[in-house]
Amino acid sequence: MPIDLKMAWRNIWRNPRRTFLTIAAIAFASIILVFMLSFQFGSYEAMINSSVKIQTGHLQIQAPGYKDKQSIHMVVTDPEAVGAFLNNSSEVAAYTFRARAFSLVSSEERTYGIMITGIDPSSEAGVSTLKTSIRRGKYLFEENPNQEIVPALIGELLARNLQVGLGDELTVLGQGRDGSIAASVIHIKGIYRSGLDEFDRASIHIPLQQFQDIYSMRGAIHEVVVVGKSLRQVPEIKKRLLAGIKTTDSKSSLRVLDWMELMPGLRQAIEMDLFSGIIFYIILIIVVAFSILNTFLMAIIERTKEFGVMMAIGTTRGRLTRLLLIESFSMTVIGMVTGAVLGSLITWYFQVNGIDISGSSELLSHYGISGRLYPKLSLASIISGPMAVMIITFLAALYPALKIRRLRPVEAISHV
Amino acid sequence: MYENRSVIYFQLAWRNIWRNPRRTIVIMLAVIIGVWSMVFLGALMRGLEVGMIKNGIATLTGNIQIHHQEYRNDPVIDHSITDTREVKAALKQTLPPGARWSFRVRVSAIASNARHSSRVTLVGIDPKHEAAVSFIGQAVTRGRYLGPRDTYGIVVGQALVDMFDTKIGHKLVLMSQASDGEIASKAFRIIGVFRAEMLATEKQFAFVTLPVAQHMLKLNEGISEISIALSNDQDTKRLATALKAKLPSDTYDIDPWWDLLPILNAYLELSDGFVFIWYVVVFISMGFGIINTMLMAVFERIREFGLFKAMGMKPGWIIREVLLESFLLLVIGMVFGNISGLITVLAFSTNGIDLSALAAGAEFAGISRMLYPVIYGMDIAIANLVVLVLGILVSLYPAARAARFTPVEALAHT
Numbered sequence: 032m033p034i035d036l037k038m039a040w041r042n043i044w045r046n047p048r049r050t051f052l053t054i055a056a057i058a059f060a061s062i063i064l065v066f067m068l069s070f071q072f073g074s075y076e077a078m079i080n081s082s083v084k085i086q087t088g089h090l091q092i093q094a095p096g097y098k099d100k101q102s103i104h105m106v107v108t109d110p111e112a113v114g115a116f117l118n119n120s121s122e123v124a125a126y127t128f129r130a131r132a133f134s135l136v137s138s139e140e141r142t143y144g145i146m147i148t149g150i151d152p153s154s155e156a157g158v159s160t161l162k163t164s165i166r167r168g169k170y171l172f173e174e175n176p177n178q179e180i181v182p183a184l185i186g187e188l189l190a191r192n193l194q195v196g197l198g199d200e201l202t203v204l205g206q207g208r209d210g211s212i213a214a215s216v217i218h219i220k221g222i223y224r225s226g227l228d229e230f231d232r233a234s235i236h237i238p239l240q241q242f243q244d245i246y247s248m249r250g251a252i253h254e255v256v257v258v259g260k261s262l263r264q265v266p267e268i269k270k271r272l273l274a275g276i277k278t279t280d281s282k283s284s285l286r287v288l289d290w291m292e293l294m295p296g297l298r299q300a301i302e303m304d305l306f307s308g309i310i311f312y313i314i315l316i317i318v319v320a321f322s323i324l325n326t327f328l329m330a331i332i333e334r335t336k337e338f339g340v341m342m343a344i345g346t347t348r349g350r351l352t353r354l355l356l357i358e359s360f361s362m363t364v365i366g367m368v369t370g371a372v373l374g375s376l377i378t379w380y381f382q383v384n385g386i387d388i389s390g391s392s393e394l395l396s397h398y399g400i401s402g403r404l405y406p407k408l409s410l411a412s413i414i415s416g417p418m419a420v421m422i423i424t425f426l427a428a429l430y431p432a433l434k435i436r437r438l439r440p441v442e443a444i445s446h447v
Numbered sequence: 448m449y450e451n452r453s454v455i456y457f458q459l460a461w462r463n464i465w466r467n468p469r470r471t472i473v474i475m476l477a478v479i480i481g482v483w484s485m486v487f488l489g490a491l492m493r494g495l496e497v498g499m500i501k502n503g504i505a506t507l508t509g510n511i512q513i514h515h516q517e518y519r520n521d522p523v524i525d526h527s528i529t530d531t532r533e534v535k536a537a538l539k540q541t542l543p544p545g546a547r548w549s550f551r552v553r554v555s556a557i558a559s560n561a562r563h564s565s566r567v568t569l570v571g572i573d574p575k576h577e578a579a580v581s582f583i584g585q586a587v588t589r590g591r592y593l594g595p596r597d598t599y600g601i602v603v604g605q606a607l608v609d610m611f612d613t614k615i616g617h618k619l620v621l622m623s624q625a626s627d628g629e630i631a632s633k634a635f636r637i638i639g640v641f642r643a644e645m646l647a648t649e650k651q652f653a654f655v656t657l658p659v660a661q662h663m664l665k666l667n668e669g670i671s672e673i674s675i676a677l678s679n680d681q682d683t684k685r686l687a688t689a690l691k692a693k694l695p696s697d698t699y700d701i702d703p704w705w706d707l708l709p710i711l712n713a714y715l716e717l718s719d720g721f722v723f724i725w726y727v728v729v730f731i732s733m734g735f736g737i738i739n740t741m742l743m744a745v746f747e748r749i750r751e752f753g754l755f756k757a758m759g760m761k762p763g764w765i766i767r768e769v770l771l772e773s774f775l776l777l778v779i780g781m782v783f784g785n786i787s788g789l790i791t792v793l794a795f796s797t798n799g800i801d802l803s804a805l806a807a808g809a810e811f812a813g814i815s816r817m818l819y820p821v822i823y824g825m826d827i828a829i830a831n832l833v834v835l836v837l838g839i840l841v842s843l844y845p846a847a848r849a850a851r852f853t854p855v856e857a858l859a860h861t
Contacts, residue, residue, distance in 0.1 A: 048742065049739055049742065049743070052735050052738055052739045052742075053735070053739065055735055056732060056735030056736065059731060059732060059735070060732055063728060099610070100563070100610060102562070102563060133557075133564050133565060133566070135557060135622070135630075137630075140628070141523060141624060142623075142624040142630055143555055143566070144555070144556070144557035144564070144565070144566035144622075145566070146566075191521070192521060192523075194521075206564070233566070303802075310488075311488065311725065314480070314484040314488070314729075315484075315728065315729060315732060317480055318477055318480050318481045318484065318729055318732045318733055319732040319735075319736075321473060321474075321476050321477035321480060321736065322474070322477040322732055322733050322734075322735050322736025322737070322739075323735065323736060323739070324473050324477075324736075325470055325473050325474055325736060325739060325740050325743065326739055328469065328470065328473060329470070329743055
């Protein structure tokens with residue numbers, strides 16, 4: 032076996048220029064794939080993280096049907112029980128309660144229909160970026176000395192539409208959980224900009240306790256928002272929560288929804304982008320495979336005479352086939368490894384420095400990303416592209432190698 | 448004499464490439480697949496774009512819109528066009544026959560029934576004119592479209608009907624701020640339900656007749672926007688500029704669709720760049736094969752080139768001959784690549800590609816459910832030019848190698 036390797040290695044370098052070009056083609060494809068896949072994964076993660084942090088959290092526990100209808104009657108009646116269970120789950124990094132009601136909100140000049148969200152200020156800060164995205168004013172007070180005044184946070188674009196600023200009052204008119212009229216006056220204490228226009232145009236936050244008073248919630252809430260330690264752990268946490276929820280609440284059968292269910296559009300946009308990317312990559316690899324097939328083919332045609340001699344002195348066809356496969360395989364592996372290493376270095380550079388695509392910032396803020404995009408190297412993005420290149424080029428190499436089986440020593444020796 | 452020589456060179460190159468048919472076919476296959484992918488995937492991307500633009504324009508945008516100067520920053524009732532005579536006159540003078548327009552009232556409102564309430568966009572339309580401008584004329588799938596005298600009728604989307612647990616014939620109350628600052632509310636009866644490409648559209652828009660909306664909001668003759676639909680051959684940019692010249696810019700805001708749909712526009716710019724990068728990437732992966740194959744072809748024939756030189760052939764002609772070989776390879780590959788690409792596009796262009804399995808994702812990106820590939824002559828021209836020019840360029844290296852062999856060393860080569 033070592034002698035086969037030695038022969039293969041020498042054969043490869045009999046024509047260094049050709050070998051170099053072949054390796055370069057494989058390396059090129061690998062570099063492109065490593066970079067592109069890392070880039071895609073990086074932007075997906077940015078999209079998911081920003082949406083998760085601004086809006087939904089990794090997981091939510093809700094009443095059945097609430098996600099689609101968002102009716103004020105579909106509640107989690109005993110949030111404390113769920114909270115007690117979450118406190119005991121080690122994978123849960125943070126959680127918070129939210130309640131939401133659609134209401135008519137009027138300033139002196141304007142009136143809009145808005146979804147008002149009740150939040151628990153201290154635990155909300157651990158779950159979402161709301162606190163850090165305050166641009167003017169202050170985040171909701173943790174302890175609220177004056178129960179008469181309802182403090183509120185408002186999105187920058189909504190504040191502009193309502194023509195209000197810090198310290199202004201808004202009247203709120205909606206319907207309580209019991210069907211009664213819910214009316215109140217809220218005072219703007221803070222204005223935030225999350226970067227997600229849709230969110231900044233349509234949301235107002237008030238403290239949960241006062242929300243529950245205004246909308247007669249009787250202690251109930253709508254969403255338990257859960258954040259895990261990382262995005263990767265979400266399926267596992269979901270499984271635990273599903274099992275755990277059954278023990279805490281036997282009758283009302285709460286639902287556990289992960290971010291993919293909460294934002295199906297986002298998941299499918301990612302799937303579609305990945306899917307179309309994969310089609311592009313496969314075609315690219317096939318073009319590369321055909322473009323290097325000639326090298327493999329030439330390797331046997333040029334050496335037919337040599338093979339004839341080797342067979343005449345007793346080399347089996349199987350061994351010759353193996354020799355050729357070792358040759359093409361080692362070229363592919365060299366190209367692939369070079370490509371993976373170079374690709375990782377290039378990607379790593381951009382991962383540190385970011386890629387400036389400010390020209391398309393409108394598009395990015397649609398997905399809640401601002402400024403720069405950072406590709407993200409991962410084992411999957413480094414390995415999967417080059418592996419695909421290797422498999423397809425190896426298939427291309429099979430065809431010439433198998434031709435050896437039809438070679439006859441006498442004819443081969445007389446081949447010119 | 449000169450012409451004769453060209454013919455001989457052509458023959459020489461043609462015969463040379465078929466000396467090793469298998470090698471030639473393999474490299475041609477690489478070119479064919481490369482060009483095919485450029486044509487087909489390019490057409491798919493263009494198809495996506497065209498679908499998105501059509502969708503964007505038909506969903507109430509139109510090719511051009513006219514608003515009160517302040518409306519787009521702050522779309523409220525106060526920023527309405529109160530006197531439409533000036534605009535009407537300008538439209539009649541400027542727009543060519545075939546252009547259609549529609550006046551609308553468009554405000555944010557709250558829809559509610561006994562079970563639910565939600566934010567919607569109330570659109571007051573002239574049923575006849577609107578049908579010629581936007582999607583709503585053909586979109587009503589149950590019940591009926593608005594008639595000019597529908598005082599209580601309202602047309603809403605299927606998704607809204609589902610969300611509100613309601614149906615045709617049931618009541619829906621709309622509330623919005625009227626021009627006097629008071630909250631106006633009015634009860635309507637659902638007379639028709641429309642379907643749209645996107646669920647968000649079905650949830651967002653509620654249509655009533657223009658006079659009803661004007662009366663409810665105490666607008667008199669005022670309107671919020673004018674949407675203009677042009678036919679395909681009419682130049683949006685030119686007409687928008689012409690309208691701007693006619694109407695005072697401190698009162699009116701005139702925008703073509705690309706300003707009204709900035710996200711779509713940003714996407715289009717991005718994908719334009721992407722198509723071109725894709726062409727170059729595909730070419731580079733072909734390029735390695737082209738260089739290698741031509742090098743092999745040249746090195747096999749060292750003796751031959753030596754002989755040519757010994758007989759007095761100039762290096763320039765050797766270069767030309769080798770370049771002609773790769774030119775022929777490329778052109779044949781390109782012809783087949785283009786033909787197969789066009790056939791693939793044609794096969795999909797009648798029935799389209801169904802994206803509904805990815806409907807929510809497509810919707811998120813503003814893409815319609817069916818994708819029809821679209822061929823742009825310009826794209827094909829660029830793709831072929833990239834392949835041809837770069838292909839010849841990389842062949843210069845093997846050609847130069849061939850020209851450098853000296854007769855003595857070449858003839859000594861075995």
